[in-house]
Amino acid sequence: MFVRHGLLSVSVALGLSLGAVACSKSESGGAPEADKPAASAAAPASASAAVSATATAPAANANVEETDAGNAVAAAPTTKEATKDAGKAQPAASGSAEVANCGTKPQPDCPLQAWMKVNTNPAIASNDLPALATALDKIATFAPPGYTNWASISKDGAKAARDGDMSAAKASCRGCHDQYKQKYKTEMRGRKI
Incomplete structure (x- = not known):
């Protein structure tokens, strides 16, 4: 079971570390990020690293159950666990395959993900540019430290929405x-907003 969970951890980490496409506002101010190799900070150095980390921490397997096919899958957190951990920032350590308890089915949405589903998705779907401008102005205030272009990208989108340009918004x-x-x-996917 530890080996299967380790492979699941590696699979999740690799899925989360797929490369991102560049934006016109790059943090370094240099070449677009598409020219740089994709970072895989969440992926362990090897499958054995994930397996040994899992084998030494049996408590991490508390939310894992076996399916009929014998593959380990993550179980949904209990209401008590979800309430206890709700809104806490859970940054992953460099090189770890640790994942916040939110964001993918059957887990609840992460805080920012849930906020965007309620505020930006309906505005875009209904072509409500004033609501989208308001949402993008609010998103600018969510910028985490070190995410240097987050606020300016969001403000640019809000301005475009106020100007009536849905494509630019x-x-x-x-881009963000x-x-x-x-x-x-x-x-920081579990970060409270």
Whole structure:
């Protein structure tokens, strides 16, 4: 079971570390990030590292159950666990395969993910530019330390929405997601907003 959980951890880590596409506002101010190798900070150095980390921490297997096919899958956290951990920032240590208890089915949405589903998705779907501008202005205030272009990208999108340009507003969303989504998910997906 430890080997299967280790392989699951490696699979999750590799899935989370897939490369991001560059944005016109790169943090370094240099070449777009597409020219740089994709970072895989969440992936362990080897499968054996994930397996040995799992084998030495049996408590981490508390939310794992076996399926009929014999593959380990993550079980949904209990209501008590979800309430206790809700909103806590859970940055992953460099090189670890640790994942916040939110964001993927059957787990609840992460705080920022849930906020965006309620505030930005309906505005975009209904072409409500004033609501999208308000949401993007609010998103600018969520910028974590070190995410240097987050606020300016969001403010650019809000301005585009106020100017009636849905394409430019959506492009700002895409640019921010391209630059920060993977980094945010890896470092602080459980962060309270």
